[in-house]
Amino acid sequence: MPKDLKKxxxxxxxxxxxKTAILTTPFTPLDCFYIKFDILQLPHLLGLHKIYNEPPKSLCSKLASSSITYEKIQRHKMFGSIKDRITLFDFILDIFLEDYNGSVIYVSEADRNGSSMKLDIAFNHPYKNKILTLGLREISPAIYIPVTFYVKKKIIAQDFQQSKRAKILSLEFIGTKNILLR
Known part of the structure; x- marks a missing residue:
């Protein structure tokens, strides 16, 4: 089913x-941490950088004006590599608005060094035969930003095998507007 990218x-x-999400866990390195969100993160999380060679601000303008549509990008040769990112993107909202499973992965040094993304924190979620991952990087002590969203087929050896999983005790937002769901 085609996705409404403007939506x-x-x-x-x-x-x-x-907005900034404030999360607490019982795990000492992540006892309290923050995730800062910015609309300019969206094009990269959707994978649009694989199709368009434009800055995020320009891509956001095109998304807002419906100049970039699912129908247009599905004809691009790289569409197959981002299709799941786009169609399963609601997972990101589910993490923060629906408390989908209440856990976070503190990426170990061993797992971080084995990855080109050098993630510090990740959220993993199984979905049918896939694993959805939202990866974050630390920009200053205890402050993180989303840097990647990817979807992989489930395999026996999953990402972050040597990393610590921590239960989320609380999640709240600070920022401008109230949270609205869809």
Whole structure:
């Protein structure tokens, strides 16, 4: 089913842009940490950088004006590599608005060094025969930003095998608008 990219843009803008999530866990390195959201993160999370060679601000403008549509990008040769990112993107909202499973992965040094993304924190979620991953990187002590969203087929050896999983005790937002769901 084709995805309405303008709707995805508006959902991210309304629910996450300019907001900071405050999370607490019982795991000491992550006892309290923050995730900062910005609308300019959206094009990369959707994988649009694989199709367009433009800055995020330009891509956001095109998403807002419906110049970039699912129908247009599905004809691009790289569409197959981002299709799941786009169609399963609601997972990101589910993490923060629906408390989908209440855990976070603190990426170990061993797992971080084995990855080109050098993630510090990740959220994994099984979905049918796939694993959805939202990866974050630390930008200053205890402050993280989303840097990648990817979807992989389930395999026996999953990502982050040497990393610590921590239960999320609380998750709240600070920022401008109230959280609206869809």
């Amino acid at each position: 995805t843009y508006n959902q991210y803008l309304t629910n996450l842009d300019g």
